[in-house]
Amino acid sequence: MSRLLERLGLERPIIQAGVGGGVARHELAAAVSEAGGLGTLGMLGAAHLRGELAAARRLTGAPLAINLLLPFAGREH
Numbered sequence: 001m002s003r004l005l006e007r008l009g010l011e012r013p014i015i016q017a018g019v020g021g022g023v024a025r026h027e028l029a030a031a032v033s034e035a036g037g038l039g040t041l042g043m044l045g046a047a048h049l050r051g052e053l054a055a056a057r058r059l060t061g062a063p064l065a066i067n068l069l070l071p072f073a074g075r076e077h
Contacts, residue, residue: 008038009062010036011036012035012036015040016032016037016038016040018040018065018067019042024040024041025042025052026059027059029041029056030059030060030062030064033056033060033063034060034062038065039056039064039065040066041056041064043067049066053066
C-alpha cells in the first residue's frame with residue numbers, strides 16, 4: 001500500500017468515489033486531496049470539467065483524479 005501512496009503522492013489511503021450527478025464537484029475533491037487522500041471530480045462534459053478542474057486547482061495543488069467513463073467521452077452531459 002505504501003508504494004501506491006508514494007506513487008500517487010498521497011498521505012492517506014483514501015480515494016474518493018467519482019460520484020456523478022453534480023455531487024463530486026471541485027469543493028469536495030479539493031477537500032479530500034487537501035486532507036491527504038485522492039479527491040475525484042465526477043463525470044462531466046468537457047466544458048464543465050475544464051471549469052471544475054480549474055476551480056479545484058485554485059483550492060489545492062495536491063493530486064486529483066477525474067472520473068472519466070470512456071463510453072460517454074464523446075457526449076456532452
